[in-house]
Amino acid sequence: MKASVFYDVGDFRYEELPVPKINDDEVLIKMRACGLCGTDVHKAVAKTVKTPIVLGHEVSGDIVEVGKNVIDFKVGDRIFVAHHVPCFTCHYCLHGHHTLCRQFKATNIDPGGFSEYIRIPALNVKHSMHKIPEDMTYEEAAMAEPVACCLHGQKYxxxxxxxxxxxxxxxxxxxxxxxxxxxxxxxxxxxxxxxxxxxxxxxxxxxxxxxxxxxxxxxxxxxxxxxxxxxxxxxxxxxxxxxxxxxxxxxxxxxxxxxxxxxxxxxxxxxxxxxxxxxxxxxxxTYSSTPFEYIEALKIIHDKKIKAGEMITHTFELKDLGKAIELASNPNEKYLKVMIQI
Ligand SMILES: [Zn+2]
Ligand SMILES: [Zn+2]
Missing domain, CATH: 3.40.50.720 (NAD(P)-binding Rossmann-like Domain)
Structure with missing residues:
Protein backbone atom coordinates (compact mmCIF):
# COMPACT_ATOMS: atom_id res chain seq x y z
CA MET A 1 0.00 0.00 0.00
CA LYS A 2 1.03 3.62 -0.34
CA ALA A 3 1.60 6.15 2.43
CA SER A 4 3.02 9.66 2.59
CA VAL A 5 5.84 9.43 5.10
CA PHE A 6 7.30 12.46 6.88
CA TYR A 7 11.11 12.26 7.06
CA ASP A 8 12.26 15.82 7.59
CA VAL A 9 11.22 19.43 7.08
CA GLY A 10 10.27 19.63 3.40
CA ASP A 11 10.86 15.90 2.92
CA PHE A 12 7.69 13.83 2.51
CA ARG A 13 8.04 10.55 0.60
CA TYR A 14 5.24 8.66 -1.09
CA GLU A 15 6.32 5.16 -0.19
CA GLU A 16 5.26 1.54 -0.34
CA LEU A 17 4.50 0.16 3.15
CA PRO A 18 3.16 -3.27 4.11
CA VAL A 19 -0.63 -3.34 4.67
CA PRO A 20 -1.05 -3.56 8.49
CA LYS A 21 -2.22 -6.91 9.86
CA ILE A 22 -5.20 -6.85 12.22
CA ASN A 23 -6.03 -9.13 15.14
CA ASP A 24 -9.46 -10.48 16.14
CA ASP A 25 -10.51 -7.25 17.90
CA GLU A 26 -9.33 -4.81 15.24
CA VAL A 27 -10.49 -3.35 11.97
CA LEU A 28 -8.71 -2.41 8.74
CA ILE A 29 -9.98 0.58 6.82
CA LYS A 30 -9.24 2.10 3.46
CA MET A 31 -8.74 5.81 3.95
CA ARG A 32 -11.08 7.98 1.90
CA ALA A 33 -10.42 11.41 3.41
CA CYS A 34 -8.00 12.77 5.98
CA GLY A 35 -8.03 16.41 7.02
CA LEU A 36 -4.80 18.34 7.35
CA CYS A 37 -4.75 19.65 10.92
CA GLY A 38 -2.84 22.69 12.12
CA THR A 39 -0.96 20.30 14.41
CA ASP A 40 0.18 18.21 11.39
CA VAL A 41 1.55 21.37 9.80
CA HIS A 42 3.18 22.37 13.09
CA LYS A 43 4.83 18.93 13.42
CA ALA A 44 6.04 19.02 9.81
CA VAL A 45 7.46 22.52 9.99
CA ALA A 46 8.94 22.50 13.51
CA LYS A 47 9.81 18.76 13.36
CA THR A 48 8.54 18.14 16.88
CA VAL A 49 8.12 14.39 16.27
CA LYS A 50 10.46 11.45 15.74
CA THR A 51 10.75 10.51 12.06
CA PRO A 52 10.04 8.69 9.81
CA ILE A 53 6.37 8.90 10.71
CA VAL A 54 2.97 8.89 9.02
CA LEU A 55 0.99 11.91 10.27
CA GLY A 56 -2.76 12.54 9.96
CA HIS A 57 -5.60 11.91 12.40
CA GLU A 58 -8.81 13.43 10.95
CA VAL A 59 -9.85 10.26 9.20
CA SER A 60 -12.81 8.74 7.45
CA GLY A 61 -12.91 5.65 5.28
CA ASP A 62 -14.39 2.27 4.42
CA ILE A 63 -13.99 -0.86 6.49
CA VAL A 64 -12.27 -3.52 4.36
CA GLU A 65 -11.56 -6.16 7.02
CA VAL A 66 -12.92 -6.91 10.53
CA GLY A 67 -11.56 -9.15 13.27
CA LYS A 68 -13.89 -11.99 14.30
CA ASN A 69 -14.62 -10.49 17.75
CA VAL A 70 -15.81 -7.17 16.33
CA ILE A 71 -19.59 -7.14 16.45
CA ASP A 72 -20.59 -3.51 15.90
CA PHE A 73 -19.00 -3.04 12.48
CA LYS A 74 -18.85 -4.95 9.22
CA VAL A 75 -16.96 -4.82 5.93
CA GLY A 76 -18.30 -1.99 3.78
CA ASP A 77 -19.28 0.31 6.67
CA ARG A 78 -18.36 3.94 6.09
CA ILE A 79 -16.73 5.22 9.25
CA PHE A 80 -15.12 8.15 11.05
CA VAL A 81 -12.36 7.35 13.53
CA ALA A 82 -10.32 9.43 15.98
CA HIS A 83 -6.78 8.55 17.01
CA HIS A 84 -6.52 8.86 20.82
CA VAL A 85 -8.48 7.00 23.49
CA PRO A 86 -8.36 7.74 27.24
CA CYS A 87 -8.44 4.96 29.88
CA PHE A 88 -11.52 6.37 31.72
CA THR A 89 -10.11 5.16 35.07
CA CYS A 90 -6.94 7.15 35.94
CA HIS A 91 -6.74 10.22 38.17
CA TYR A 92 -7.05 12.58 35.17
CA CYS A 93 -9.95 10.70 33.61
CA LEU A 94 -11.84 10.52 36.88
CA HIS A 95 -11.43 14.29 37.23
CA GLY A 96 -12.82 14.90 33.75
CA HIS A 97 -9.45 15.63 32.09
CA HIS A 98 -9.49 12.73 29.63
CA THR A 99 -7.13 14.39 27.17
CA LEU A 100 -4.40 14.50 29.85
CA CYS A 101 -4.65 10.76 30.49
CA ARG A 102 -1.36 8.90 30.02
CA GLN A 103 -2.99 6.35 27.79
CA PHE A 104 -4.50 9.07 25.58
CA LYS A 105 -1.40 9.99 23.60
CA ALA A 106 -0.03 6.44 23.74
CA THR A 107 -2.93 5.21 21.60
CA ASN A 108 -3.04 5.80 17.86
CA ILE A 109 -4.20 4.47 14.54
CA ASP A 110 -1.57 2.57 12.54
CA PRO A 111 0.38 3.87 10.69
CA GLY A 112 -1.45 7.26 10.61
CA GLY A 113 -4.12 9.00 8.60
CA PHE A 114 -2.03 9.80 5.54
CA SER A 115 -1.97 6.19 4.42
CA GLU A 116 -3.95 4.08 1.98
CA TYR A 117 -4.91 1.44 4.58
CA ILE A 118 -5.09 2.00 8.34
CA ARG A 119 -5.28 -0.49 11.21
CA ILE A 120 -7.78 0.59 13.87
CA PRO A 121 -6.75 -0.88 17.25
CA ALA A 122 -9.38 -2.44 19.54
CA LEU A 123 -9.59 0.58 21.90
CA ASN A 124 -10.31 2.91 18.98
CA VAL A 125 -12.86 0.48 17.51
CA LYS A 126 -14.61 0.50 20.88
CA HIS A 127 -14.49 4.18 21.78
CA SER A 128 -13.63 6.46 18.87
CA MET A 129 -15.02 4.90 15.69
CA HIS A 130 -18.50 5.70 14.34
CA LYS A 131 -20.52 4.89 11.26
CA ILE A 132 -21.25 7.93 9.18
CA PRO A 133 -24.75 8.66 7.90
CA GLU A 134 -25.42 7.76 4.27
CA ASP A 135 -25.98 11.35 3.25
CA MET A 136 -22.75 12.59 4.83
CA THR A 137 -19.61 12.77 2.70
CA TYR A 138 -16.27 11.32 3.79
CA GLU A 139 -14.87 14.87 3.82
CA GLU A 140 -17.62 16.12 6.15
CA ALA A 141 -17.04 13.15 8.42
CA ALA A 142 -13.30 13.85 8.56
CA MET A 143 -14.18 17.33 9.86
CA ALA A 144 -15.69 15.71 12.99
CA GLU A 145 -12.30 15.59 14.75
CA PRO A 146 -11.53 19.34 14.63
CA VAL A 147 -15.19 20.11 15.39
CA ALA A 148 -15.01 17.77 18.40
CA CYS A 149 -11.88 19.58 19.63
CA CYS A 150 -13.71 22.92 19.49
CA LEU A 151 -16.76 21.43 21.24
CA HIS A 152 -14.42 20.12 23.93
CA GLY A 153 -12.85 23.57 24.34
CA GLN A 154 -16.17 25.36 24.58
CA LYS A 155 -17.28 23.01 27.38
CA TYR A 156 -14.82 24.84 29.63
CA THR A 286 -7.91 23.13 26.38
CA TYR A 287 -6.41 20.40 24.24
CA SER A 288 -7.81 17.85 21.80
CA SER A 289 -11.14 16.04 22.18
CA THR A 290 -12.57 12.98 23.90
CA PRO A 291 -14.85 10.09 22.83
CA PHE A 292 -17.75 12.07 24.32
CA GLU A 293 -17.52 14.71 21.61
CA TYR A 294 -17.24 12.66 18.39
CA ILE A 295 -20.89 11.62 18.23
CA GLU A 296 -21.89 15.19 19.08
CA ALA A 297 -19.61 16.58 16.34
CA LEU A 298 -20.93 14.15 13.72
CA LYS A 299 -24.49 15.08 14.65
CA ILE A 300 -23.84 18.83 14.56
CA ILE A 301 -22.28 18.48 11.09
CA HIS A 302 -25.02 16.16 9.86
CA ASP A 303 -27.77 18.46 11.18
CA LYS A 304 -26.06 21.36 9.36
CA LYS A 305 -25.85 23.35 12.59
CA ILE A 306 -22.46 24.39 11.27
CA LYS A 307 -21.03 24.34 7.77
CA ALA A 308 -18.11 21.93 7.80
CA GLY A 309 -17.67 20.53 4.29
CA GLU A 310 -17.96 24.05 2.88
CA MET A 311 -14.78 25.00 4.77
CA ILE A 312 -12.65 22.78 2.52
CA THR A 313 -10.83 25.08 0.12
CA HIS A 314 -8.24 22.60 -1.18
CA THR A 315 -8.06 18.88 -1.83
CA PHE A 316 -4.76 17.11 -2.50
CA GLU A 317 -3.99 13.53 -3.44
CA LEU A 318 -2.11 11.49 -0.86
CA LYS A 319 1.06 11.54 -2.96
CA ASP A 320 1.05 15.35 -2.84
CA LEU A 321 0.95 15.71 0.96
CA GLY A 322 4.27 17.61 0.89
CA LYS A 323 2.69 20.20 -1.42
CA ALA A 324 -0.34 20.46 0.88
CA ILE A 325 1.92 21.13 3.88
CA GLU A 326 3.83 23.74 1.88
CA LEU A 327 0.58 25.53 1.08
CA ALA A 328 -0.75 25.30 4.63
CA SER A 329 2.48 26.54 6.22
CA ASN A 330 2.52 29.72 4.16
CA PRO A 331 0.57 32.37 6.07
CA ASN A 332 0.02 34.34 2.86
CA GLU A 333 -1.72 31.47 1.07
CA LYS A 334 -5.46 31.67 0.57
CA TYR A 335 -6.74 28.49 2.16
CA LEU A 336 -8.96 27.42 5.02
CA LYS A 337 -9.20 23.64 5.23
CA VAL A 338 -7.07 21.20 3.27
CA MET A 339 -8.32 17.66 2.73
CA ILE A 340 -6.17 14.73 1.61
CA GLN A 341 -7.73 11.97 -0.44
CA ILE A 342 -6.51 8.73 -1.87
ZN1 LIG B 1 -6.87 17.74 14.28
ZN1 LIG C 1 -7.05 7.96 32.00
Whole structure:
Protein backbone atom coordinates (compact mmCIF):
# COMPACT_ATOMS: atom_id res chain seq x y z
CA MET A 1 0.00 0.00 0.00
CA LYS A 2 1.03 3.62 -0.34
CA ALA A 3 1.60 6.15 2.43
CA SER A 4 3.02 9.66 2.59
CA VAL A 5 5.84 9.43 5.10
CA PHE A 6 7.30 12.46 6.88
CA TYR A 7 11.11 12.26 7.06
CA ASP A 8 12.26 15.82 7.59
CA VAL A 9 11.22 19.43 7.08
CA GLY A 10 10.27 19.63 3.40
CA ASP A 11 10.86 15.90 2.92
CA PHE A 12 7.69 13.83 2.51
CA ARG A 13 8.04 10.55 0.60
CA TYR A 14 5.24 8.66 -1.09
CA GLU A 15 6.32 5.16 -0.19
CA GLU A 16 5.26 1.54 -0.34
CA LEU A 17 4.50 0.16 3.15
CA PRO A 18 3.16 -3.27 4.11
CA VAL A 19 -0.63 -3.34 4.67
CA PRO A 20 -1.05 -3.56 8.49
CA LYS A 21 -2.22 -6.91 9.86
CA ILE A 22 -5.20 -6.85 12.22
CA ASN A 23 -6.03 -9.13 15.14
CA ASP A 24 -9.46 -10.48 16.14
CA ASP A 25 -10.51 -7.25 17.90
CA GLU A 26 -9.33 -4.81 15.24
CA VAL A 27 -10.49 -3.35 11.97
CA LEU A 28 -8.71 -2.41 8.74
CA ILE A 29 -9.98 0.58 6.82
CA LYS A 30 -9.24 2.10 3.46
CA MET A 31 -8.74 5.81 3.95
CA ARG A 32 -11.08 7.98 1.90
CA ALA A 33 -10.42 11.41 3.41
CA CYS A 34 -8.00 12.77 5.98
CA GLY A 35 -8.03 16.41 7.02
CA LEU A 36 -4.80 18.34 7.35
CA CYS A 37 -4.75 19.65 10.92
CA GLY A 38 -2.84 22.69 12.12
CA THR A 39 -0.96 20.30 14.41
CA ASP A 40 0.18 18.21 11.39
CA VAL A 41 1.55 21.37 9.80
CA HIS A 42 3.18 22.37 13.09
CA LYS A 43 4.83 18.93 13.42
CA ALA A 44 6.04 19.02 9.81
CA VAL A 45 7.46 22.52 9.99
CA ALA A 46 8.94 22.50 13.51
CA LYS A 47 9.81 18.76 13.36
CA THR A 48 8.54 18.14 16.88
CA VAL A 49 8.12 14.39 16.27
CA LYS A 50 10.46 11.45 15.74
CA THR A 51 10.75 10.51 12.06
CA PRO A 52 10.04 8.69 9.81
CA ILE A 53 6.37 8.90 10.71
CA VAL A 54 2.97 8.89 9.02
CA LEU A 55 0.99 11.91 10.27
CA GLY A 56 -2.76 12.54 9.96
CA HIS A 57 -5.60 11.91 12.40
CA GLU A 58 -8.81 13.43 10.95
CA VAL A 59 -9.85 10.26 9.20
CA SER A 60 -12.81 8.74 7.45
CA GLY A 61 -12.91 5.65 5.28
CA ASP A 62 -14.39 2.27 4.42
CA ILE A 63 -13.99 -0.86 6.49
CA VAL A 64 -12.27 -3.52 4.36
CA GLU A 65 -11.56 -6.16 7.02
CA VAL A 66 -12.92 -6.91 10.53
CA GLY A 67 -11.56 -9.15 13.27
CA LYS A 68 -13.89 -11.99 14.30
CA ASN A 69 -14.62 -10.49 17.75
CA VAL A 70 -15.81 -7.17 16.33
CA ILE A 71 -19.59 -7.14 16.45
CA ASP A 72 -20.59 -3.51 15.90
CA PHE A 73 -19.00 -3.04 12.48
CA LYS A 74 -18.85 -4.95 9.22
CA VAL A 75 -16.96 -4.82 5.93
CA GLY A 76 -18.30 -1.99 3.78
CA ASP A 77 -19.28 0.31 6.67
CA ARG A 78 -18.36 3.94 6.09
CA ILE A 79 -16.73 5.22 9.25
CA PHE A 80 -15.12 8.15 11.05
CA VAL A 81 -12.36 7.35 13.53
CA ALA A 82 -10.32 9.43 15.98
CA HIS A 83 -6.78 8.55 17.01
CA HIS A 84 -6.52 8.86 20.82
CA VAL A 85 -8.48 7.00 23.49
CA PRO A 86 -8.36 7.74 27.24
CA CYS A 87 -8.44 4.96 29.88
CA PHE A 88 -11.52 6.37 31.72
CA THR A 89 -10.11 5.16 35.07
CA CYS A 90 -6.94 7.15 35.94
CA HIS A 91 -6.74 10.22 38.17
CA TYR A 92 -7.05 12.58 35.17
CA CYS A 93 -9.95 10.70 33.61
CA LEU A 94 -11.84 10.52 36.88
CA HIS A 95 -11.43 14.29 37.23
CA GLY A 96 -12.82 14.90 33.75
CA HIS A 97 -9.45 15.63 32.09
CA HIS A 98 -9.49 12.73 29.63
CA THR A 99 -7.13 14.39 27.17
CA LEU A 100 -4.40 14.50 29.85
CA CYS A 101 -4.65 10.76 30.49
CA ARG A 102 -1.36 8.90 30.02
CA GLN A 103 -2.99 6.35 27.79
CA PHE A 104 -4.50 9.07 25.58
CA LYS A 105 -1.40 9.99 23.60
CA ALA A 106 -0.03 6.44 23.74
CA THR A 107 -2.93 5.21 21.60
CA ASN A 108 -3.04 5.80 17.86
CA ILE A 109 -4.20 4.47 14.54
CA ASP A 110 -1.57 2.57 12.54
CA PRO A 111 0.38 3.87 10.69
CA GLY A 112 -1.45 7.26 10.61
CA GLY A 113 -4.12 9.00 8.60
CA PHE A 114 -2.03 9.80 5.54
CA SER A 115 -1.97 6.19 4.42
CA GLU A 116 -3.95 4.08 1.98
CA TYR A 117 -4.91 1.44 4.58
CA ILE A 118 -5.09 2.00 8.34
CA ARG A 119 -5.28 -0.49 11.21
CA ILE A 120 -7.78 0.59 13.87
CA PRO A 121 -6.75 -0.88 17.25
CA ALA A 122 -9.38 -2.44 19.54
CA LEU A 123 -9.59 0.58 21.90
CA ASN A 124 -10.31 2.91 18.98
CA VAL A 125 -12.86 0.48 17.51
CA LYS A 126 -14.61 0.50 20.88
CA HIS A 127 -14.49 4.18 21.78
CA SER A 128 -13.63 6.46 18.87
CA MET A 129 -15.02 4.90 15.69
CA HIS A 130 -18.50 5.70 14.34
CA LYS A 131 -20.52 4.89 11.26
CA ILE A 132 -21.25 7.93 9.18
CA PRO A 133 -24.75 8.66 7.90
CA GLU A 134 -25.42 7.76 4.27
CA ASP A 135 -25.98 11.35 3.25
CA MET A 136 -22.75 12.59 4.83
CA THR A 137 -19.61 12.77 2.70
CA TYR A 138 -16.27 11.32 3.79
CA GLU A 139 -14.87 14.87 3.82
CA GLU A 140 -17.62 16.12 6.15
CA ALA A 141 -17.04 13.15 8.42
CA ALA A 142 -13.30 13.85 8.56
CA MET A 143 -14.18 17.33 9.86
CA ALA A 144 -15.69 15.71 12.99
CA GLU A 145 -12.30 15.59 14.75
CA PRO A 146 -11.53 19.34 14.63
CA VAL A 147 -15.19 20.11 15.39
CA ALA A 148 -15.01 17.77 18.40
CA CYS A 149 -11.88 19.58 19.63
CA CYS A 150 -13.71 22.92 19.49
CA LEU A 151 -16.76 21.43 21.24
CA HIS A 152 -14.42 20.12 23.93
CA GLY A 153 -12.85 23.57 24.34
CA GLN A 154 -16.17 25.36 24.58
CA LYS A 155 -17.28 23.01 27.38
CA TYR A 156 -14.82 24.84 29.63
CA UNK A 157 -16.77 28.10 29.37
CA UNK A 158 -20.43 28.86 29.40
CA UNK A 159 -21.31 30.68 26.20
CA UNK A 160 -24.77 32.09 26.85
CA UNK A 161 -27.35 33.41 24.41
CA UNK A 162 -26.61 37.01 23.40
CA UNK A 163 -22.98 36.78 24.58
CA UNK A 164 -20.35 38.55 22.55
CA UNK A 165 -17.47 36.30 21.56
CA UNK A 166 -14.14 37.32 20.10
CA UNK A 167 -12.19 34.70 18.15
CA UNK A 168 -8.50 35.52 17.69
CA UNK A 169 -7.41 33.79 14.49
CA UNK A 170 -9.64 33.14 11.48
CA UNK A 171 -8.11 29.84 10.39
CA UNK A 172 -10.03 26.57 10.26
CA UNK A 173 -10.23 26.29 14.05
CA UNK A 174 -11.26 29.91 14.59
CA UNK A 175 -14.06 29.61 12.06
CA UNK A 176 -15.32 26.33 13.56
CA UNK A 177 -15.30 27.96 17.01
CA UNK A 178 -17.19 30.96 15.68
CA UNK A 179 -19.82 28.79 14.01
CA UNK A 180 -20.28 26.71 17.18
CA UNK A 181 -20.65 29.85 19.30
CA UNK A 182 -23.30 31.10 16.89
CA UNK A 183 -25.05 27.72 17.05
CA UNK A 184 -25.14 28.12 20.85
CA UNK A 185 -26.92 31.42 20.43
CA UNK A 186 -24.06 33.88 20.89
CA UNK A 187 -25.33 37.34 20.02
CA UNK A 188 -22.30 38.69 18.21
CA UNK A 189 -19.13 36.94 17.13
CA UNK A 190 -16.12 39.11 16.29
CA UNK A 191 -13.07 37.60 14.64
CA UNK A 192 -9.56 38.99 14.23
CA UNK A 193 -6.71 37.98 11.93
CA UNK A 194 -3.99 39.43 9.70
CA UNK A 195 -5.38 37.98 6.47
CA UNK A 196 -8.19 39.70 4.57
CA UNK A 197 -8.89 36.40 2.78
CA UNK A 198 -9.49 34.51 6.03
CA UNK A 199 -11.53 37.37 7.51
CA UNK A 200 -13.71 37.46 4.40
CA UNK A 201 -14.21 33.69 4.73
CA UNK A 202 -15.14 34.15 8.40
CA UNK A 203 -17.86 36.62 7.42
CA UNK A 204 -19.15 34.13 4.83
CA UNK A 205 -19.42 31.56 7.65
CA UNK A 206 -21.59 33.86 9.73
CA UNK A 207 -19.23 35.89 11.89
CA UNK A 208 -20.63 39.35 12.58
CA UNK A 209 -17.56 41.51 12.48
CA UNK A 210 -14.05 40.98 11.11
CA UNK A 211 -11.06 42.94 12.40
CA UNK A 212 -7.77 43.03 10.52
CA UNK A 213 -5.24 43.71 13.29
CA UNK A 214 -2.66 45.03 10.82
CA UNK A 215 -5.05 47.87 10.01
CA UNK A 216 -7.02 48.43 13.21
CA UNK A 217 -6.31 48.43 16.94
CA UNK A 218 -8.09 45.37 18.27
CA UNK A 219 -8.72 46.64 21.81
CA UNK A 220 -10.06 49.97 20.56
CA UNK A 221 -12.31 48.30 18.01
CA UNK A 222 -13.72 45.85 20.57
CA UNK A 223 -14.33 48.68 23.01
CA UNK A 224 -16.24 50.53 20.32
CA UNK A 225 -18.23 47.45 19.27
CA UNK A 226 -19.22 46.56 22.84
CA UNK A 227 -19.92 50.07 24.09
CA UNK A 228 -16.93 49.87 26.42
CA UNK A 229 -18.07 46.62 28.07
CA UNK A 230 -15.55 44.19 26.54
CA UNK A 231 -16.39 40.72 25.24
CA UNK A 232 -17.90 37.91 27.30
CA UNK A 233 -15.66 35.21 25.86
CA UNK A 234 -12.33 35.34 24.01
CA UNK A 235 -11.13 32.26 22.15
CA UNK A 236 -7.47 32.29 21.14
CA UNK A 237 -7.18 30.19 17.99
CA UNK A 238 -3.72 31.21 16.80
CA UNK A 239 -0.44 30.02 18.32
CA UNK A 240 0.92 33.44 19.24
CA UNK A 241 1.56 33.90 22.96
CA UNK A 242 1.28 37.71 22.87
CA UNK A 243 -2.41 37.29 22.09
CA UNK A 244 -2.95 36.29 25.73
CA UNK A 245 -2.19 39.71 27.31
CA UNK A 246 -4.40 41.28 24.63
CA UNK A 247 -7.22 38.85 25.38
CA UNK A 248 -6.99 39.70 29.09
CA UNK A 249 -7.30 43.37 28.22
CA UNK A 250 -10.32 42.85 25.96
CA UNK A 251 -12.42 40.47 28.10
CA UNK A 252 -15.25 42.10 30.01
CA UNK A 253 -15.34 42.00 33.82
CA UNK A 254 -16.24 38.40 34.65
CA UNK A 255 -15.29 37.32 31.14
CA UNK A 256 -13.56 34.08 30.12
CA UNK A 257 -10.63 33.29 27.84
CA UNK A 258 -10.06 29.95 26.15
CA UNK A 259 -6.47 29.23 25.08
CA UNK A 260 -6.84 26.84 22.18
CA UNK A 261 -3.39 26.95 20.60
CA UNK A 262 0.14 25.85 21.37
CA UNK A 263 2.21 28.78 22.68
CA UNK A 264 5.52 26.99 22.39
CA UNK A 265 7.37 29.88 20.75
CA UNK A 266 8.22 32.60 23.32
CA UNK A 267 5.81 31.26 25.96
CA UNK A 268 6.69 33.87 28.59
CA UNK A 269 4.44 36.91 28.38
CA UNK A 270 3.54 39.82 30.65
CA UNK A 271 -0.08 39.89 31.70
CA UNK A 272 -2.16 42.37 33.67
CA UNK A 273 -2.66 40.21 36.75
CA UNK A 274 -4.80 42.86 38.43
CA UNK A 275 -7.77 41.76 36.35
CA UNK A 276 -8.26 38.44 38.16
CA UNK A 277 -9.40 39.47 41.64
CA UNK A 278 -11.75 42.40 41.28
CA UNK A 279 -12.61 41.76 37.63
CA UNK A 280 -13.08 37.99 38.00
CA UNK A 281 -11.45 37.14 34.68
CA UNK A 282 -10.85 33.44 34.07
CA UNK A 283 -8.50 31.70 31.64
CA UNK A 284 -8.76 28.06 30.63
CA UNK A 285 -6.50 25.93 28.49
CA THR A 286 -7.91 23.13 26.38
CA TYR A 287 -6.41 20.40 24.24
CA SER A 288 -7.81 17.85 21.80
CA SER A 289 -11.14 16.04 22.18
CA THR A 290 -12.57 12.98 23.90
CA PRO A 291 -14.85 10.09 22.83
CA PHE A 292 -17.75 12.07 24.32
CA GLU A 293 -17.52 14.71 21.61
CA TYR A 294 -17.24 12.66 18.39
CA ILE A 295 -20.89 11.62 18.23
CA GLU A 296 -21.89 15.19 19.08
CA ALA A 297 -19.61 16.58 16.34
CA LEU A 298 -20.93 14.15 13.72
CA LYS A 299 -24.49 15.08 14.65
CA ILE A 300 -23.84 18.83 14.56
CA ILE A 301 -22.28 18.48 11.09
CA HIS A 302 -25.02 16.16 9.86
CA ASP A 303 -27.77 18.46 11.18
CA LYS A 304 -26.06 21.36 9.36
CA LYS A 305 -25.85 23.35 12.59
CA ILE A 306 -22.46 24.39 11.27
CA LYS A 307 -21.03 24.34 7.77
CA ALA A 308 -18.11 21.93 7.80
CA GLY A 309 -17.67 20.53 4.29
CA GLU A 310 -17.96 24.05 2.88
CA MET A 311 -14.78 25.00 4.77
CA ILE A 312 -12.65 22.78 2.52
CA THR A 313 -10.83 25.08 0.12
CA HIS A 314 -8.24 22.60 -1.18
CA THR A 315 -8.06 18.88 -1.83
CA PHE A 316 -4.76 17.11 -2.50
CA GLU A 317 -3.99 13.53 -3.44
CA LEU A 318 -2.11 11.49 -0.86
CA LYS A 319 1.06 11.54 -2.96
CA ASP A 320 1.05 15.35 -2.84
CA LEU A 321 0.95 15.71 0.96
CA GLY A 322 4.27 17.61 0.89
CA LYS A 323 2.69 20.20 -1.42
CA ALA A 324 -0.34 20.46 0.88
CA ILE A 325 1.92 21.13 3.88
CA GLU A 326 3.83 23.74 1.88
CA LEU A 327 0.58 25.53 1.08
CA ALA A 328 -0.75 25.30 4.63
CA SER A 329 2.48 26.54 6.22
CA ASN A 330 2.52 29.72 4.16
CA PRO A 331 0.57 32.37 6.07
CA ASN A 332 0.02 34.34 2.86
CA GLU A 333 -1.72 31.47 1.07
CA LYS A 334 -5.46 31.67 0.57
CA TYR A 335 -6.74 28.49 2.16
CA LEU A 336 -8.96 27.42 5.02
CA LYS A 337 -9.20 23.64 5.23
CA VAL A 338 -7.07 21.20 3.27
CA MET A 339 -8.32 17.66 2.73
CA ILE A 340 -6.17 14.73 1.61
CA GLN A 341 -7.73 11.97 -0.44
CA ILE A 342 -6.51 8.73 -1.87
ZN1 LIG B 1 -6.87 17.74 14.28
ZN1 LIG C 1 -7.05 7.96 32.00
Missing amino acids: VNIMPEDTVLIMGAGQIGIIHGQLAKAKGAGKVFISDISDFRLQKALEFGMDFAINITKEDLAEKVEELTGGLGVDVVIIAAGISTLLPQAIKIARRGGSIIVFSPFDKNPLVNIDSSRFFEDEISIVG
